[in-house]
Amino acid sequence: MKASAPGKIILFGEHAVVYNRPALAVPVAQVHVEVEVLDSDSAGVHIHAPIVDLHAELNTLPADHAIGSVILKVFSTLGISSPPPLHINISSTIPVAAGLGSGAAVSVALIRALAVHLAHPLTNDQVNEMVFEIEKLHHGTPSGIDNTVITYNKPVFFIKGLPIETFKVGRPFTIVIGDTGISALTKESVGDVRALWQKEPDHFEGIFNEIGKIVLSARQSIENGNPDLLGPLMDQNHVLLQKLTVSSPELDGLVQAARHAGALGAKLSGGGRGGNMIALAEQASAESVARALLAAGARRTIITQVG
Numbered sequence: 657m658k659a660s661a662p663g664k665i666i667l668f669g670e671h672a673v674v675y676n677r678p679a680l681a682v683p684v685a686q687v688h689v690e691v692e693v694l695d696s697d698s699a700g701v702h703i704h705a706p707i708v709d710l711h712a713e714l715n716t717l718p719a720d721h722a723i724g725s726v727i728l729k730v731f732s733t734l735g736i737s738s739p740p741p742l743h744i745n746i747s748s749t750i751p752v753a754a755g756l757g758s759g760a761a762v763s764v765a766l767i768r769a770l771a772v773h774l775a776h777p778l779t780n781d782q783v784n785e786m787v788f789e790i791e792k793l794h795h796g797t798p799s800g801i802d803n804t805v806i807t808y809n810k811p812v813f814f815i816k817g818l819p820i821e822t823f824k825v826g827r828p829f830t831i832v833i834g835d836t837g838i839s840a841l842t843k844e845s846v847g848d849v850r851a852l853w854q855k856e857p858d859h860f861e862g863i864f865n866e867i868g869k870i871v872l873s874a875r876q877s878i879e880n881g882n883p884d885l886l887g888p889l890m891d892q893n894h895v896l897l898q899k900l901t902v903s904s905p906e907l908d909g910l911v912q913a914a915r916h917a918g919a920l921g922a923k924l925s926g927g928g929r930g931g932n933m934i935a936l937a938e939q940a941s942a943e944s945v946a947r948a949l950l951a952a953g954a955r956r957t958i959i960t961q962v963g
């Protein structure tokens with residue numbers, strides 16, 4: 657059995673979404689995880705995940721291993737106490753720790769492939785719930801936006817704890833993603849923002865409110881078919897993320913380079929500190945924005961169409 661899951665980007669609202677403000681995220685089909693589960697001739701559960709250089713039998717991994725623990729969770733959820741001999745291949749084109757949701761995508765594809773192979777297919781809601789539990793183990797206090805957009809594989813307007821809401825894209829638009837190449841743990845930036853918020857709650861609540869308003873305007877512009885209006889909103893969102901201390905000189909450099917190359921707006925995307933930034937570009941100038949990002953030090957770029 658094979659299953660796959662896409663990458664994701666947050667368009668607007670990261671970090672504030674942890675504090676119950678809305679955020680917009682979309683899947684990125686250009687990168688994905690694929691998991692294949694096969695019956696095995698030799699006893700045990702054999703895992704092959706070249707992306708993280710993992711070639712091991714499940715029993716030899718520590719109980720909290722990022723991939724091993726997902727497999728154990730599937731077995732326990734499905735009530736399987738002695739799993740059959742299995743061979744699991746995990747391949748991925750999603751860069752690790754880059755803000756594109758590689759961990760959540762591995763979990764989603766792995767859970768789906770295993771559940772179907774073991775004749776216990778799960779609903780999207782069940783998969784999403786399981787992946788959120790796993791994200792909480794690794795990421796501290798996640799909002800749940802990453803697992804939601806990746807599980808349902810559609811644009812989401814997300815508010816923590818509320819049922820998934822998708823949004824229409826009135827007119828497609830082009831986003832250029834630039835990767836700083838710097839791995840950054842979302843858990844750390846989310847933890848740092850929490851510490852700042854605890855010290856000065858009123859100040860940070862004010863920033864989260866401003867981000868929330870930007871998200872609502874952005875949703876309206878996207879639904880009304882006015883994506884050009886997103887550029888200035890991205891710029892404003894980036895300034896607010898700087899105030900949350902989650903940007904970095906490298907992210908700021910790529911954001912500037914994109915604007916100089918003609919992007920209509922740009923911001924960091926995801927946890928920040930490293931990982932990715934995104935820029936809104938006219939379709940005709942997307943390639944030159946991508947080239948400018950590479951010239952300014954981006955490790956890689958992805959051009960993706962939303963809608």
Ligand code: MEV
Pocket residue numbers: 666669670671672673674755797798799800801802842846926927928
């Ligand atoms: C990470 O993709 C988005 C953050 O808002 C964290 C979260 O929502 O869990 C930074």
